[in-house]
Amino acid sequence: MKIAIIYHSQGGNTKKVAQLIAEGAKISEAIEVAAMSIGRLDEEFINEAKAVIFGCPTYYGTFSWQMKKWFDTTKIDLEGKLGSVFATENYLGGGADVAELGLIGHMLIRGMLVYSAGCAKAGPITHYGAVTIKDGDEWQQRRARLLGKRVAEKAWELFAAGQ
Numbered sequence: 664m665k666i667a668i669i670y671h672s673q674g675g676n677t678k679k680v681a682q683l684i685a686e687g688a689k690i691s692e693a694i695e696v697a698a699m700s701i702g703r704l705d706e707e708f709i710n711e712a713k714a715v716i717f718g719c720p721t722y723y724g725t726f727s728w729q730m731k732k733w734f735d736t737t738k739i740d741l742e743g744k745l746g747s748v749f750a751t752e753n754y755l756g757g758g759a760d761v762a763e764l765g766l767i768g769h770m771l772i773r774g775m776l777v778y779s780a781g782c783a784k785a786g787p788i789t790h791y792g793a794v795t796i797k798d799g800d801e802w803q804q805r806r807a808r809l810l811g812k813r814v815a816e817k818a819w820e821l822f823a824a825g826q
């Protein structure tokens with residue numbers, strides 16, 4: 664089963680977090696994870712992926728315009744895929760939650776199934792998704808890995824278990 668992580672990153676923070684999420688999502692040999700920037704997408708991999716996790720920096724309190732442009736213009740079919748989100752910001756309260764909700768809106772419109780585990784599992788809570796200040800302190804990075812793991816477990820349960 665394939666899991667794609669699609670991110671926009673100008674300065675490298677979001678790319679680093681994408682890699683942490685990828686580490687967390689690699690829960691077994693049967694799962695292939697690829698993190699890719701919106702400028703260098705492997706469309707075949709995304710088409711085959713059962714889950715897609717999106718991430719970007721917070722710009723002016725919401726998700727980056729580059730990510731918005733990507734969602735507004737992509738022809739990639741995301742329907743029925745499990746989706747989740749992460750966002751980076753410079754300051755606590757800088758708008759990463761709003762950025763994530765904006766991404767989630769696009770994902771719903773594309774017909775994705777949105778999941779983060781939220782507070783349904785024993786802590787730490789993954790809430791709307793993973794948030795880090797820049798590329799995160801140790802705790803934030805742990806949460807990012809955990810989001811990847813939780814999404815991979817849910818995707819396996821939905822799409823692969825028992826097949």
Ligand SMILES: Cc1cc2nc3c(=O)[nH]c(=O)nc-3n(C[C@H](O)[C@H](O)[C@H](O)COP(=O)(O)O)c2cc1C
Nearest residue numbers: 672673674675676677720721723724752753754757
């Ligand atoms: C145009 C612009 C607007 C930004 N606006 C915010 C903001 O509103 N809140 C915030 O906390 N950080 C803001 N930042 C900081 C970035 O969200 C943060 O540094 C992020 O981790 C950058 O990700 P990257 O290194 O992957 O590009 C802004 C950065 C830029 C370039």
